[in-house]
Amino acid sequence: MATARSRPLGFSARRSGVLERLNIPHMDGVLVGSALGLIAFSVFTLASVTQDDIPGQPFFFVIRQSAYALVGVALMLAIARVDYSRFRELRVGIYSFMVATICFVLAFGAAAGGARRWIELPYFRFQPSELAKLLLIVSLAAFVIERTRGGRDLRQTARMLALGLAPAALVFLQPDLGTGIVLMVITLAVLFIAGVPWSHFAATAGVATVVALLTFVVAPTFGVPLLRGYQEERLTSFLNPSDEDAGSSSYQINQALIAVGSGGKTGRGDQATQTDLNFLPERHTDFVFAVVGERFGFLGAAFVLSLYALLIWRALRILTLSKNLYGTLIAGGIVAMVMFQVFVNVGMNLGLMPVTGITLPLMSYGGSSVLVTFMAIGLLQSIHVQSRLASARSGRAEVPLLR
Amino acid sequence: MRLIDRRLGLLLFVFLLLFSVVFARAAWLQGVRGGSLRADAHSQQTETVTVPGQRGRVLDRTGKVLAVSEDAASIIATPYQVKHPGKVAERLAPLLDLPASDLNDLLDDPDSGFAYLAHKLDVRTADRIEQMGIVGISTLPDSRRIYPQGELAAPVIGAVGTDNQALTGLEKSENDTLGGSDGEEEIVRDALGAPLRTETQTQSAQGQDIRLTIDSAIQDKTEEALSAAGEAYAAKGATAVVMDPNSGDVLALANWPSFDPSELSNATSEELGNRATGYTYEPGSTFKAFTVAAALEDKKVTPSTSFDLPSTIKVADRVIEESHARPPVTLTTAEILAQSSNVGAVTIGLEEGSERFDHWIREFGFGEPTGIRYPAEEQGIVPAIDDYSGSTMGNLPIGQGLSVTPIQMAAAYSAIANGGTLRTPRLVSQVDGERIERDDGHRILHRSTATGLQAMLEGVLEPGGTASEVSVPGYTLAGKTGTAQIAENGTYSDTGYVANFVGFAPAEDPKLLVAVIVDEPQYAHTGGEVAAPVFGQIASFTLPYLGISPE
Numbered sequence: 001m002a003t004a005r006s007r008p009l010g011f012s013a014r015r016s017g018v019l020e021r022l023n024i025p026h027m028d029g030v031l032v033g034s035a036l037g038l039i040a041f042s043v044f045t046l047a048s049v050t051q052d053d054i055p056g057q058p059f060f061f062v063i064r065q066s067a068y069a070l071v072g073v074a075l076m077l078a079i080a081r082v083d084y085s086r087f088r089e090l091r092v093g094i095y096s097f098m099v100a101t102i103c104f105v106l107a108f109g110a111a112a113g114g115a116r117r118w119i120e121l122p123y124f125r126f127q128p129s130e131l132a133k134l135l136l137i138v139s140l141a142a143f144v145i146e147r148t149r150g151g152r153d154l155r156q157t158a159r160m161l162a163l164g165l166a167p168a169a170l171v172f173l174q175p176d177l178g179t180g181i182v183l184m185v186i187t188l189a190v191l192f193i194a195g196v197p198w199s200h201f202a203a204t205a206g207v208a209t210v211v212a213l214l215t216f217v218v219a220p221t222f223g224v225p226l227l228r229g230y231q232e233e234r235l236t237s238f239l240n241p242s243d244e245d246a247g248s249s250s251y252q253i254n255q256a257l258i259a260v261g262s263g264g265k266t267g268r269g270d271q272a273t274q275t276d277l278n279f280l281p282e283r284h285t286d287f288v289f290a291v292v293g294e295r296f297g298f299l300g301a302a303f304v305l306s307l308y309a310l311l312i313w314r315a316l317r318i319l320t321l322s323k324n325l326y327g328t329l330i331a332g333g334i335v336a337m338v339m340f341q342v343f344v345n346v347g348m349n350l351g352l353m354p355v356t357g358i359t360l361p362l363m364s365y366g367g368s369s370v371l372v373t374f375m376a377i378g379l380l381q382s383i384h385v386q387s388r389l390a391s392a393r394s395g396r397a398e399v400p401l402l403r
Numbered sequence: 404m405r406l407i408d409r410r411l412g413l414l415l416f417v418f419l420l421l422f423s424v425v426f427a428r429a430a431w432l433q434g435v436r437g438g439s440l441r442a443d444a445h446s447q448q449t450e451t452v453t454v455p456g457q458r459g460r461v462l463d464r465t466g467k468v469l470a471v472s473e474d475a476a477s478i479i480a481t482p483y484q485v486k487h488p489g490k491v492a493e494r495l496a497p498l499l500d501l502p503a504s505d506l507n508d509l510l511d512d513p514d515s516g517f518a519y520l521a522h523k524l525d526v527r528t529a530d531r532i533e534q535m536g537i538v539g540i541s542t543l544p545d546s547r548r549i550y551p552q553g554e555l556a557a558p559v560i561g562a563v564g565t566d567n568q569a570l571t572g573l574e575k576s577e578n579d580t581l582g583g584s585d586g587e588e589e590i591v592r593d594a595l596g597a598p599l600r601t602e603t604q605t606q607s608a609q610g611q612d613i614r615l616t617i618d619s620a621i622q623d624k625t626e627e628a629l630s631a632a633g634e635a636y637a638a639k640g641a642t643a644v645v646m647d648p649n650s651g652d653v654l655a656l657a658n659w660p661s662f663d664p665s666e667l668s669n670a671t672s673e674e675l676g677n678r679a680t681g682y683t684y685e686p687g688s689t690f691k692a693f694t695v696a697a698a699l700e701d702k703k704v705t706p707s708t709s710f711d712l713p714s715t716i717k718v719a720d721r722v723i724e725e726s727h728a729r730p731p732v733t734l735t736t737a738e739i740l741a742q743s744s745n746v747g748a749v750t751i752g753l754e755e756g757s758e759r760f761d762h763w764i765r766e767f768g769f770g771e772p773t774g775i776r777y778p779a780e781e782q783g784i785v786p787a788i789d790d791y792s793g794s795t796m797g798n799l800p801i802g803q804g805l806s807v808t809p810i811q812m813a814a815a816y817s818a819i820a821n822g823g824t825l826r827t828p829r830l831v832s833q834v835d836g837e838r839i840e841r842d843d844g845h846r847i848l849h850r851s852t853a854t855g856l857q858a859m860l861e862g863v864l865e866p867g868g869t870a871s872e873v874s875v876p877g878y879t880l881a882g883k884t885g886t887a888q889i890a891e892n893g894t895y896s897d898t899g900y901v902a903n904f905v906g907f908a909p910a911e912d913p914k915l916l917v918a919v920i921v922d923e924p925q926y927a928h929t930g931g932e933v934a935a936p937v938f939g940q941i942a943s944f945t946l947p948y949l950g951i952s953p954e
Binding site: 195257262264268273274278297301312328343351 | 448
């Protein structure tokens with residue numbers, strides 16, 4: 001068995017080369033390529049629009065985003081080397097760590113704009129709720145597998161839901177509506193892939209409806225507002241985007257719409273006045289897609305969307321390749337996370353979705369988001385690598401559902 | 404199919420669905436709606452501002468500036484951008500000279516995107532406000548009209564409105580010359596409203612000057628004398644025309660009451676109007692000069708022809724009396740004029756006959772606008788000969804039953820004073836850099852007739868004349884008084900009079916002609932008492948001022 005010849009699947013038994021050591025030949029190149037394409041386009045876009053944002057530091061955002069990208073790629077490679085299955089045993093520790101960091105930030109986090117979301121680190125402001133997305137996927141997937149052995153009754157589903165919604169609720173309290181919603185979506189996605197019966201989802205939807213009614217209708221009627229004013233406004237304002245008040249959500253959406261539309265088919269390039277004249281809010285973070293739309297037009301928007309399509313397609317493909325259910329659930333959670341963030345953020349930029357403060361993975365400027373997304377891709381790569389290694393060991397040819 | 408594969412298939416379906424929705428939406432926004440959204444971007448990022456082209460100046464005959472425009476600024480606000488309306492109002496109030504509460508009302512309106520805080524602010528104050536750098540407060544270029552001589556000749560010059568649009572007077576009628584053409588600038592603003600750059604779309608152009616025949620010094624004295632009389636007799640209104648009878652140049656056109664052009668909103672429509680050209684009145688006895696002129700020219704009478712005049716004279720159903728009852732008397736033509744005999748004038752008029760009389764009053768220009776370059780000139784009313792009733796010739800020779808304007812009287816008397824030539828009076832001497840020539844006029848009287856009349860009109864200011872109390876030492880004056888009862892509801896009023904006087908000097912070689920009309924004076928009402936002294940005051944200043952040496 002142990003010959004010096006390389007196997008048909010392309011990994012050498014002499015695992016001495018750096019590439020081999022990093023499992024690079026076993027990674028999904030298209031996935032890495034689309035991720036690198038997005039982060040490169042992000043840096044390129046930031047370079048063209050943020051030069052005057054910080055006086056005297058024209059490359060402030062470019063340098064930082066590039067650094068995050070480098071660290072992110074390193075983290076991706078590191079995680080890809082690890083067999084993700086080992087995280088299953090650590091589920092309690094991971095889950096506890098996640099809850100602890102969110103609680104820590106609630107108690108001691110740096111406040112900005114009325115919200116406590118960050119932990120100040122040297123050179124970096126870390127946002128635990130971003131990392132929580134990944135930690136929740138990894139730990140919840142493990143808990144779900146644990147519990148499915150005990151049967152698929154509604155009580156188990158409720159427990160799993162509670163495990164997922166607890167950190168979501170804590171994040172809501174920061175308050176960070178967007179990330180909270182992402183955590184909820186992740187929870188539902190993991191349960192969905194795990195095969196929780198539709199009836200359980202229906203029950204969940206029923207409970208959610210009651211809660212929503214209590215939050216939006218009953219509680220305010222009795223003078224107990226559960227949502228902060230701006231949160232409620234954000235959620236409802238996309239219904240009437242003609243409101244002209246500067247700074248309001250509908251104003252932001254309207255400005256994004258004008259920016260995207262102004263770009264036309266091929267973009268306005270340096271004539272991108274919506275961006276240059278500061279009409280577009282949060283142009284380096286939440287509304288970076290509108291910047292792309294204005295500067296590079298439909299061509300640019302289609303390019304970015306295609307990279308995301310590529311990325312999500314490869315993630316779905318990895319989901320089917322996984323050697324075990326744990327990998328499938330992790331990949332499912334990640335796919336749901338990325339898909340949801342992309343469509344909610346782009347939808348917001350295109351006036352289809354409310355302003356929720358959900359970032360565009362890899363395109364939006366921000367260390368926590370970039371690092372966590374690369375880590376998620378690292379996990380996907382780990383699943384890919386492990387499946388390749390496993391099939392190589394078993395001699396079984398891989399038969400992916402999606403090619 | 405495994406459960407997980409079915410679920411995966413659903414996930415894939417959702418992914419494809421969402422992807423197509425987003426793709427289609429982007430294509431719709433950027434492909435179909437791109438143009439209109441780009442227009443939206445343009446309209447919210449830029450603001451088109453009108454840059455006023457400054458109006459030309461109004462100069463008097465010596466080049467003195469009567470009206471000029473200077474740069475000014477409007478202060479505008481974008482209220483929803485103003486962070487602390489109360490504080491901003493406090494800071495701006497002293498500079499804008501407005502109550503802070505008023506400003507606060509304008510600024511404290513988050514629904515408003517535009518408000519004018521001040522118009523026509525001087526440039527220095529506007530610069531100070533600009534330098535404060537208050538978000539939501541900015542300035543727009545504007546221009547304002549300055550009248551360096553204050554109220555001088557205000558109703559003649561006219562007025563412009565807040566947007567520098569011509570409203571009345573010469574400002575309006577000469578607007579083609581005076582009015583500049585506005586330019587347009589496009590200001591590119593960032594989201595906070597801070598202007599980033601300005602692009603000129605159309606260049607503004609300045610208006611051209613006009614020059615008047617009016618002399619500020621004479622105008623000033625005329626207004627002074629007129630308002631003194633108007634106030635002393637608590638008149639309803641008054642006007643005076645000062646002319647060079649030889650050239651037809653109007654040296655002064657005064658109106659009382661007048662208005663302050665810098666406080667336009669306080670002016671009434673009566674004050675805004677120029678009575679000299681826009682007011683009509685029954686001239687009364689001042690008109691007798693034309694009755695006599697017609698008879699002289701038609702050789703029906705000579706200055707020394709005697710008339711045996713009864714106390715009254717009956718024409719059809721009307722009995723004409725003298726202003727002061729007297730026994731029957733014999734008067735010469737000259738005496739009839741000097742003593743202003745109604746019976747005498749009617750007698751001469753009847754001698755002349757209605758047809759010739761009608762010919763002559765039209766010859767003197769009555770019933771037609773003089774054609775002076777001034778807007779909305781009235782033409783007065785001269786009855787058509789076909790409309791004459793039996794008593795008409797008992798009215799017209801003494802200046803009743805017709806109406807005239809002050810400028811018509813001044814022009815017609817000028818023809819007597821200058822030796823017989825009727826000219827269109829000239830008020831504007833230069834427009835758009837081009838001289839406006841004097842009217843050559845046309846001769847309507849023989850020189851001898853004119854000189855004869857001049858001599859007769861001297862008698863009015865001599866002892867026994869109706870204006871004997873008026874004199875200017877060193878100069879002989881000539882003229883004619885008029886005291887017309889105001890017609891009300893078909894009868895003549897016993898209380899309302901128009902006191903008027905037309906005079907010229909020096910009598911032998913007239914260089915100055917003045918018509919003074921005082922509408923409804925109180926306390927006294929005759930032209931000799933009320934109007935003639937105004938002529939005296941104007942003449943005593945103007946004759947030496949014009950360099951006419953005393954005899």
